[in-house]
Amino acid sequence: MLDSPTTPSEIEDIDCDFDSxxxxxxxxxxxNSFLGQKVLKEGLLFRSAKLDDASPKDRLRLTEVYGIKSVIDLRSKTEHLNAEEKHKLFHKTLPLKVTGLNYTRIILPSHRFELFLLWQLSWFNIFKFLLLYLTNRPPAISLISQHALAPRGLAGLAIDTLTYSGPSLSLCLSSLSTFPPSPTIIHCTQGKDRTGLIVILVLLILNIPPQAIEHDYHLTNSSDPLIRNIRLEEVREVGLPDSFADTHAEMVMAVTTWLDKRYGGVEGYLDTIAFGELKRRRLREVLLGYRPQALSKSPETSIHITKSETSI
Structure with a gap:
């Protein structure tokens, strides 16, 4: 049983000595560090910001030290085009992808979500966006960021993603449920919002206490101030306010409250996006390391455990 206490030496070290x-x-x-006991299997689910700038040492740490085998990249087509252009300028001697890793691209948010955002614009701004998108994509992205993304706020966008990107979310969760378990890193650009939402869903499926979910989510804010400056540059580059560089204080509560009110909980929502009980059971078996039904009957257990689309 995975119930041994976590020692101080095992407490997480965010960023873990990577160069880039x-x-x-x-x-x-x-x-596990937050809970003080080993509930989840370690070394299976990792998260980060983009891997494009990884140094040779970073690439070796990913594959040799952490044993990562697979990557789930949640970025949009536009983000990938920008990443390719920057990589050509600054990292000509290294391939964009880390050699030896199996990459899966699951575009989040989905095309349906982006159409929803487009319809949040005025008719004038819709016309302006389409014209800019055909001629000069960055200003088009800034326009939709300022007039559609920013007013929704981080929590609003997370709920919109749940509403309009169900198939992409289901595909991502399924990719984390493969047998035999494969150490996987999931990332978007900053590893904060889209990545954070996926991890929140995973931990809710595993019935992890909300405080532990919040702990993992808000660790993004504990990075070096210089790293926050990088996030600030990235959000300003696409026309978003500085508040988008940080995590949202009530994100986990906002997501769980919406799921409870709309679907009676995360499982009700997951049923609607074709990630049913059998798939959820498989995810639990992968990330918990045992069948949770057996653990839930154990009296000494302190934590009761139950239960691609195109883009602009």
């Missing part, structure tokens, strides 16, 4: 990979952590380790 930020917001990196082992989700199992951060949750």
């Amino acid at each position: 990979i930020i917001n990196f952590r082992d989700v199992g380790k951060t949750v």
Whole structure:
């Protein structure tokens, strides 16, 4: 049984001595450290910001030290195009992808979500956006950021993602449920919002206490101030306010409250996006390391455990 106490030496070290990979952590380790016992299997689910700038040492740490085998990249087509252009300028001697890793691209938010955002604009701004998008994509992205993304706020966008990107979310969760378990790192650009939402869903499925979920989510803010400056540059580059560089104080509560009110909980929501009980059971078996039904009957257990689309 995975119930041995976590020692101080095992407490997570965010970013973990990488040269150019930020917001990196082992989700199992951060949750176990917070709870004071080993509930999740460690070394299976990692999260970070983008890997594009990884140095040769970083690439070796990912594959040899952490044993990571797979990458789930949540970025949009536009983000990938920008990443390719920057990589050509600054990292000509290294491939964009880390050699030896299996990459899966799951675009989040989905095309349906982006159409929803487009319809939040006035007719004038819709016309302006389409014209800019065909001629000069960055200003088009800034326009939709300022007039559609920013007014929704981080929590609003998370709920919109749940509403309009169900198939992409289901595909991502399924990719984390494969047998035999494969150490996987999931990332978007900053490893904060889209990545954070996926991890929140995973931990809710595993019935992890909300305080532990919040702990992992807010670790993004504990990074070096210089790293926050990087996030600030990135959000300003796409026309978003500085508040988008940080985590949202009530994100986990906002998501769980919405799921409870709309679907009666996370499981009701997951049923609607084709991530049913059998798939949830498989995810639990992968990340908990045992069948949770057996653990839930154990009297000494302190934590009761139950239960691609195109883009602009």
